[in-house]
Amino acid sequence: MFEKILIVEDFDTVHKSLSTFLKTMGKPKVDIAPYCDEAYLKCKRAALDQEPYDLLICDLSFKADHRNEKITSGEELSMLLNKELPDLKIIIHSIEDHPSRIRKLKPYINGYVCKGRKGMEYLKIAIDEVSKGNFYLSPTLEAALNQSNIKELTEYETQLLRCLAEGYTMDEICAEFTQKGLSPGSKSAIEKRLKELKDEFGAKNNTQLIGIVLSLQLI
């Protein structure tokens, strides 16, 4: 577990609730820095004093005020500290959920948790995972980042559906596939893939499958 944690968060309610939550996890030393500049200096200072922070829990956006901050965002801070203090683990805790922003930041951090109702729960998991040396993303982000819900039909699947739409029998499809060098060309392999497609499109039979695929202009 982490011994020394620094929370970079500009709002009292949030960092109070955070530190309360963290203390339930084995009472580590928790410091708070409301500004990025201050957080940077604290980290450097601690490192120089041979008492470095083990974990940085950092927000991304900070409300600008009268101070003339050099580092204005969690991204900048994370990138800087990752470069200068490679041993420091960083978990981003933000309401930001834009995949491209997260993707950009991913190489410099060890975890990313989206603020929310279940934010604290995910943060707990994140701390566990990161302490084990793993990378952690809260579940909604995981889906968005991997784009697991974006599907595409492979060449194999497209050809299979086209053959079906043109009324080919299974044997004919087999012959066609073998001729075109599409593998697997065996009847059983093709039927297996066809069943998967039917499941995917929620079709009861081949006819419905073709209907769905055609109406979606997939082939």
Added chain:
Amino acid sequence: MNPNKYIFIFLAVIIFSCKEKDIAPRYYSNSKAVQLFKESKKANNDPLKTILLEKALEEIISEEDTIKPFIYDHLIYYNNKLRNYEQSLFYANALIENSSEIQDTAKLALGYYRKAMVQKHLDNQLEVLKNLYKSQNLYLTSKDSLNAGKRLVELGIAQYRLGDFNGSQASQVKALKLLDDHIDSAYAVSIYSNLASSYRQLSDMDEAIDEYKQALKYTTSPKDSLTILNNIANIYSENGNLKKALSVFDLILPKNFGNYLDFRVADNYYFTLWLEDKRDVSANLEEILYKRKSVRDLEGQMSSYDHLIRYYWDIEPEKALDYSFKYFELTKNLKNTSDEKRALKYLIALASSESSREYSMRYIKLTDSIMDVKDHAKNVFAKIKYDEEQKLEQINSLEKLSAQQQIALLKSSNQRNIAIFLGILIIGASGFVIYYIRQKAKKKRIREIHKTEARISKRIHDELANDLYRLMTALENLNAPEKLELLDKLEDIYFRTRDISRENLPVKTNQEYSKEVQDMLSQMTPKSAHIYLIGIQEVNWDKISEEAKITIFRVLQELMVNMKKHSMASIISFNFKTENAKLQINYNDNGVGLQPNTLKKGKGLDNVENRMESIGGSFKFQTGNHGGFSVELIIPF
């Protein structure tokens, strides 16, 4: 004495003899005038011819009858022949009037020529000059250089007669240039003879002889050659080169006397013989005079008197005086002023002092009048020439003026065309500028909208969503019984706020655009659904403008929001195709589609349509009978 006169008479005869051949009228058939004209040609005497011609003239009604000029021409000719010069003059004037009315330049020139010839018969030398000048000018304007040249020859002769020798020479030289290659021998002889005569009068004897020799080259008849050689011999004689003169006379002296030319040559020959060695030639000279009298050769008689006077001057002054009287009387009758002058000179010297005084007075008067006539001739001719040239100049300047007007007109029409062109250019340019400004303004407006969206998005996200989160966190730490319910509601607000923010997030239009679109689509797809993206990797986004990219992003976002709200779809597909410089995107889902009672587009679809219009794209949507919803977007590159 003036031997050249014979040339003129001779030439006049040649010219007039050609006339009947020249006239080749185009007849009107079935016309009484033509019939009478033909009859006149067959008539065997001239008075009958004129009567028939006059009758023919009476039959003609139209001024434009082509036979009219020919009838006039014939009438002039036969009246000349009958010495009815007043009548000829009348018809010449009629011809001129008729030709100018029908605007026939060639006929008009002929009319003036005929008039000149009639005036020649009436001895109105100035009129001859005037009409010949007009005639040659008209021939020149009608590009008939042959006739113009011929008239110039005659003009030169008329000028010569009036004592304008320089003017005469100028006309002859001009005639030579005009006739050039087409010169016919009769005219060549006439021109060179006239030039020679002019030189002779101007006392340039060598030039005179050269010109006569030139004339000799063109002579076709022995008569012409004799005349010219006689003149050459005379020039030698007058210049004291008697031997040369005699050698010429030896060549041409007739064996026996036949005509006036023989008398002339013989007369000159014997006179020159006397000049040479003062031998007695009285019998020869007297014989020639006698013979000349017998054939009524009046011109010749003057020459005989002249020679006899000079022959008897010293040896028999009484006889000389007697011949002088006769000479004087003859010259008076013939109205030959230059010979009269000579006769008077003789009388002044030979007559008694009393009558001599009288002759002197007459001589002075005559000389003055001759000078007057000469000067007048020169002046009048100068005036004629000046008037004609003025007229020509006026015509030219009128033509020039009209040409200038045409040029001005052309210029102004050119200017008009240029003005129109410029106008079109300006309109086109301003149209383009307006279009450009509008497009720019439109782009600016679109950009402005995107900026505003981004700003609002950021504020919602950074301020509102964050505040909500803080409130939720604070609430979490409270120990209120209604906490959970409140938290649920707050969370709902929080998510919605985040969604609004997300919908208005600034869009990266650089290389990451495609990824951005996919991220957004992926994120907007409900957990229970799949999304198929087809052909998105093949789209060349570089071809699409920044504004269009953002708009497409927002439209797809809008479609996703719409889908999430209403469709309950489990499969969503986007089909990207590039065709004919257009990007086509087809959206399909397997949801419930638009319900019949909600067929009216929602606010979201309205937004989609507005956005598509702003980038010149099109938007179509339809819903299937058994659910499903499809949209077609077309975006021009």
